[in-house]
Amino acid sequence: MTKVEAAKLTNDLLLRGVIETIVKESSVxxxxxxxxxxxxxxxxxxxxxMPQAQFYDVGDTWAEATPTFTQVTVPLRILGGDADIDNFLQQTYANPNDLEAVVLESRAKAVAYAFTESFxxxxxTANPKSFDGLRKLVPAAQTISPGANGGSLTxxxxDQLIDLVKPGxxxxxxxxxxxxxxxSALRRASGNLLETDVDQFGRRALFYDGIxxxxxxFIPDxxxxxxxxxxxxIYAVKFGSAGVMGLENGGIQVVRVGDLETKDASRWRVKWYVSLAVFSELGVARLQGITAN
Structure with a gap:
C-alpha cells in the first residue's frame, strides 16, 4: 500500500503526522x-x-521451450535521523506537544527529501549506504534521447517515451x-493545454493525455x-508489481531514544528500513538529455 493509506491505519497520532508530512513533501x-x-x-x-511458440502440422514433433529469468537481489537500506528536543524549552513551552511536532516535522521532511533524492x-556504487535510483535502474533499452548530446523536448x-512502457x-x-x-509551452503551441484536476490533498494536478x-x-537539471x-x-513509470515498487520492513518508525547524557535534551529517532525495486524493466522508461529550450 502507499504511505497515504498506511497513515490512515495507524492510531498513533504522532506517527501519523510524521507519515503525512513525509508524503506531502515527496511527490513520489x-x-x-x-x-x-x-x-x-x-x-x-x-x-x-519468453518461451517460443510456433505452429505445428499433424504428427509433428513438438519442441520444448522454457522462459529464462534473471535473479535480482535488492538489499534494504537504513534511512533516518535523530531529533533532539531541549528539556528547558519542552518544560517552559506553552504546549509541549507543539514543540515536539515542530522538531519531528523538520526531521520527517529531511527523511522525505533523502528518500526522494535517492529514488x-x-x-x-558512489554511496554504498544508499539504494539505486531510477537513473541507474532504467535499462538502456528503455532509454531515449533527442540526440547524442541532448536536445529540445518535443x-x-x-509519445515515444509513453509507448516504451508496457503493457498499457x-x-x-x-x-x-x-x-x-x-x-506546457509545447502543448499551448499545439493548441492543447495540459489537463488539470486535484490530487488527494486538494492540490492542483496536471495530466498529459490522462497520465x-x-x-x-529532486529531478536534476x-x-x-x-x-x-x-x-x-523525464521518467515514465508504472507502480507496483508491473514496474516500480518500494520495499520496507516495519514501515516508518518514530522511536523515543530518551534523555541524553551530554546535554539537557531528549532524543527522538525517525527511521525507515527501505529500498527500491524494479520488478519489470518494461514498466519504466527514461527520456534523457532535455535542454532548457
Whole structure:
C-alpha cells in the first residue's frame, strides 16, 4: 500500500503526522506502493526471455521451450535521523506537544527529501549506504534521447517515451519544474493545454493525455550527455508489481531514544528500513538529455 493509506491505519497520532508530512513533501510517495520485506533483502526473479511458440502440422514433433529469468537481489537500506528536543524549552513551552511536532516535522521532511533524492539519482556504487535510483535502474533499452548530446523536448518524444512502457500506459510522468514549463509551452503551441484536476490533498494536478504529471525538485537539471550539459530527464513509470515498487520492513518508525547524557535534551529517532525495486524493466522508461529550450 502507499504511505497515504498506511497513515490512515495507524492510531498513533504522532506517527501519523510524521507519515503525512513525509508524503506531502515527496511527490513520489503519493503514488509509490510498498511491499513488506522479511529479512534484510528481497531476492526475486525478473523474466528475461519468453518461451517460443510456433505452429505445428499433424504428427509433428513438438519442441520444448522454457522462459529464462534473471535473479535480482535488492538489499534494504537504513534511512533516518535523530531529533533532539531541549528539556528547558519542552518544560517552559506553552504546549509541549507543539514543540515536539515542530522538531519531528523538520526531521520527517529531511527523511522525505533523502528518500526522494535517492529514488531518482541514488547510486550504491558512489554511496554504498544508499539504494539505486531510477537513473541507474532504467535499462538502456528503455532509454531515449533527442540526440547524442541532448536536445529540445518535443511532443513526439513524449509519445515515444509513453509507448516504451508496457503493457498499457504509465501511471505517472516524473519531471522537473523546468521540463514541466517546457511541456506546457509545447502543448499551448499545439493548441492543447495540459489537463488539470486535484490530487488527494486538494492540490492542483496536471495530466498529459490522462497520465498524471509528478513534478519533483529532486529531478536534476544539471545532467550531462555526450558534450551536452545542464540537461534533465523525464521518467515514465508504472507502480507496483508491473514496474516500480518500494520495499520496507516495519514501515516508518518514530522511536523515543530518551534523555541524553551530554546535554539537557531528549532524543527522538525517525527511521525507515527501505529500498527500491524494479520488478519489470518494461514498466519504466527514461527520456534523457532535455535542454532548457
Amino acid at each position: 510517495l503519493l503514488m509509490l506502493p510498498f511491499m513488506e520485506v522479511t529479512g534484510t533483502a528481497l531476492t526475486y526473479n525478473r523474466e528475461a526471455t 531518482f539519482i541514488g547510486d550504491s 511532443l513526439d518524444l513524449m 500506459k504509465p501511471d505517472a510522468l516524473l519531471m522537473s519544474k523546468r521540463t514541466r514549463r517546457k511541456l 498524471p504529471i509528478l513534478v519533483d525538485d 544539471n545532467e550531462t550527455l555526450g558534450t551536452g550539459t545542464n540537461l534533465s530527464s
